[in-house]
Amino acid sequence: MIINLLAGGPVDYIPNLKEYDSYGKEEIVWAGIDRGVYHLLQFGIKPKVAFGDFDSVTEEEFQEIVCEVNELKRFHPEKDETDMELALNWAISQRPRKIHIFGGTGGRLDHFMANVSLLLKPLQVIEDCMVEIIDRNNIIFFKKPGIHSIERDAEKKYISFLPVSPEITGLTLKGFKYPLNNCHISIGSTLCISNELIINHGTFSFNQGILMVIRSRD
Known part of the structure; x- marks a missing residue:
């Protein structure tokens, strides 16, 4: 299984997601993070699960998310983990072969550095799982x-x-x-x-x- 996570980073940094929507007969699972959920729907991809406090979407956009996504995990904005960390924790618990993170670069530098630091977590808790941050120009992994x-x-x-x-x-x-x-x-x-x-x-x-x-x- 491959899990693809889309966060709410600038759309200009996101590669063509359709290229990551199939891999032979392997199961592909999509999860959206905050505004990334709305972006997935705009790209024509329906996520299995959505994470976030959803403070970066309008009420109209959030209602579209509610209608389209069956499993919605909404959190209070004031919390100890970022939306990305919560989504990554879930992805790790599914024991996939690979995790792709999109929408994790560009925009705020503190968000980007936090996302990169999260790549350390899978190394500590899951063996033989490649976790990559991917944008149009770069792939990052540990x-x-x-x-x-x-x-x-x-x-x-x-x-x-x-x-x-x-x-x-x-x-x-x-x-x-x-x-x-x-x-x-x-x-x-x-x-x-x-x-x-x-x-x-x-x-x-x-x-x-x-x-x-x-x-x-x-």
Whole structure:
């Protein structure tokens, strides 16, 4: 199962969602977050569940959401978790193979940074689940130590590696324009910005820490 979450970020940053609406015979489940629920309906996608305090939609828009979505989880605006965190907690509980987050970039910087920090949560509670923040120009995900394969993408050819933990040890990049072998990098390092694959399939590996991977296009 793949769960797609759409938050209420600027529409201009959202990719073509129809490209993520099917994946062979695998079940695709959509969930909307606050104004993202209304955006999903405008895109012709009916979410299974909706989360939010819905302070970013008009009363008319909210009534449309009520009519269209069977499972509506409405929360008080003053709460300990963001709408995104509540939705992600639900998604994790479904034990999917992959979670895509759309509408999580652009707009307010504090919202964006909070959304990126939430990528740490699945690493702690669920194994073998890829969680990605996706917009028109970027894909962001975190990785724990190990050997990880990565495919060449002509559209998003730039690949950057950023330490999230204080230190990444043993970082090795194979199949890249700028390879590394058993390198140690500390948080704040920009050594691994804007690399590129030179073969169709490469690998990156490391022994300790948590690594943020960003795939981008100009």
